[in-house]
Amino acid sequence: MFTLNFLIRRLAQGVVIIFLVSFLIFTLLRVVPGDPVRLMAGGMAPEALIEKIAKDMGLRDPIIVQFGRYMGSVVRGDLGQSFVRPANGASTGGSSFNDSTRGERAEVLTLILEALPMTLQLAAMTLAISLVFSAIIGIAGGLYPGRWPDKVAFYISSIFISLPNFWLGIVLALLFSVKLGWLPAIGYNGFAYTILPAIVLAVEMSPVLIRTLVGSVSSQMTEAYVSVGRVRGLGRTRIIANHVLRNASVPLFNLLGIQFSSLLGGVIIVEYIFDYPGLGLLTINAVLQRDFPLIQGIAIVTSAIFVLINIVVDLVATSIDPRLEY
């Protein structure tokens, strides 16, 4: 009952959030300088033609009207068509206005659905690497505060947090693909292409997870139930495995919800460096080409993902700790 009520409430909130995000992105895109029609039609197109295309596409209507029209089709599952990309895949930015190769424009939804699984795969890989790594380092650090595992955890997280991801990406690519030839680095042609970018992102994410784990595990270890547990006859391993880690995981889950957003931010740079065909690369190109429908589509999809992930995280956290109320 609580779960159902929770889901209904949070999904309703999520719809409002997504709506607000869409509105913000939509408005900002249209007030910044730069005319997308000029980019679409090409630099040589006559002014009158540009005006005509703009009018036909409804780009000269008041913003609120455009937004209403846009949201109307979004709720029907139609995110519109890209301004720039043709359905056959080639990029047309900057080509001539009467280029016959241009043909049909690509559906935004299709573009996103092609890129999204790639990014989700990368994100899942990143999460797996950073969770395993942080758990080993962080739990050990939390169990022995002030001793060497704690110090190791501190040094590792300090070093990792100071490494810029673009630099690390280039260095790893140089080392593992160019010098050693162990892993591929550029583009995507199979699962192995996910590993290097995932490592870079995991290095970026781990320090925060490690610090949180060290803190929450060591503070749980000082709780009364741990020392009383021993007197009640529970073994140390059992107390740690069944109780301490359970309690210490709650702040970790909450943090993951937030970290995921920074992960999707980090994805933009890392995907660009590794030319990984995910949502990040799609975003960069869309921004560079002023491809309004595509940017909006990505914004809606990513905000929906954030909302869903945070709902899942909170649900997991409440199911672990019944005292929490979201």
Place this chain on the structure above:
Amino acid sequence: MALLELRNVTVALGRSDTAKVILEDVSLSLAPKEIVGVVGASASGKTVLSRTAVNWLDPPLVRRSGSVLFEGRDIYGMKETEMRGLRQRISYVGANPMGAMDPTLPVGAQIVEKMRAVMPDVSRRQAQERVIELLAAVRIPSASSRFHDYPSQFSGGMMQRALIVDALVTNPAVLVADNVTQPLDVTVAAQVIRLIKELTDQFNTAVLFISSSLPMVREASTRTLVIDRGRIVEEQATEALVARPSHPYTRELVSQTPKIWRGTETLPALPEDREVVLSLRDASQTYRVKKRSGLGGVNLVRAVRNVTFDVRRGDSFAIVGESGCGKSTLMRLLSRLELPSSGQILCEGKDIATLRGRDLLDFRARLQLVLQDPFGSLPPRTSIGRMLEEPLRTHGWRDREKLRARVLKVMGEVGLAAELYNELPLGLSAGQRQRVNVARALVLEPSILIMDETLSALDQAEQFKLLDLFQKLQQEYNLTYIFISHDLAMVRKVCNRVAVMYLGEVFELAGNERLFFDPGHPYTMALLSAMPTLEDKRYKPEDCLLEGEPPSPLSIPTGCSFKSRCPRAMEVCNGVQPVLTVRHEHDFAACHLVKAEIPLIEDSVEGASA
């Protein structure tokens, strides 16, 4: 042969020769099925003693010499695994029931886990059945559904009972109970002691009952040891110890135990026509709490319900009741930290809810608050002088010399040395800290002081000193005190008028003598019967002690809210809510018995004059 025996145990804080010794040469023995009490003041080494007995000495605590024998075997000479197996026979219950279990797992599951950890042969099913059976045996209502509840859903008293189940579930030979009644309300504490005695009978368990309260120990044990600064100073059969204490420290302990009915001085009578300084008119406070299930619904928590009383100048007015009765909410209303959801609070005739700006500031200067926690209530990085100047600055004082002079004067009055002016509060004892708190309230020369459990964190001796100080200050400045407290002995000693609260309502409002010698409400009688004293009780627990705990303020029963626990409940209590009814001119009680003029006890003891 003794079941559990401590032989010349010395425990110190650290390994060096200069380390502080906590227990010195302590010996005691416990025979099967015996209940042995250990009594001592705070910091006398009680808790370390109880930990030593169950092999729970964490660094920096070190056992220097001596041994602890269980059935003749030294538990400190055992391997870790062997000791863990022995936990089946040696159990422990501590003073902090709320922290003792993992908050994220159901209570029942954790007791099952413990049982199976020390008795691996028991199946999960058997364990569960046994736990539910025991939960019912300690009178936890609807035990089989409570089994699945989380620690946060248990009240302190219920949790303590669940932990007693946890300790007894493996049928131990020894139970070490370390100050188990300390965090509990008096009526619940009395229930828990009764329960421990019953259960030891039923399960043949010997109990080492350690407590800071001599009356509690007397209630529980047949033989008692007195511990002072880490040494056992006296050991006698409990009744003999109370009647004929031989060691000076025991004598002090016995004489410091508060008296309620015998040998207390009568408070000086105050004239009845003093001016009313604070007046509550039907004041209520209702909190809205978000519901966990249901879409965005709210629960109404009626924390204070239709409270009406007057406080006159010079009164020492007590508001008493057990946890959750609305005392603290009432404090927040009186001090205008919150505004009542209905009704009025008048200070010197003016409704404090309407005060604004200058008037409000003046009201704040007239009414000051002294809080419970001596540690959390002082900013740790502010010097004491600075702390005491702060309220004056807020109220417009600027001249440095005057500020300093005023602060030093108040510090002198509450017994703080002038050298502390530039000190941080770090090194101060709890008693000194409470003096700083009192000084901070007094510095504005208020006429009303609200003491919210101000003395409850202090030990007996320190409490007496502060109470003397309060009395002196009251005479000097004609102060009005409002004591919010659960400590009836303190109330008996200093308060001339008492309001007894239960579930947000005032059940009884009476003068000191009347309340303690001729209470008008069964609840007051239950409180009096549960009081930890060494005297013969005027009201026998057998006649008036309550079962169970107060109902939740979320669903207050119709009619009389006390009917579910009242030993005298009648037909009329179901439908009609009793209102405060006058008895003997100035005293009131909210009970149908008063209106029907049925006495609470038939053979009223003599000496019941007001």
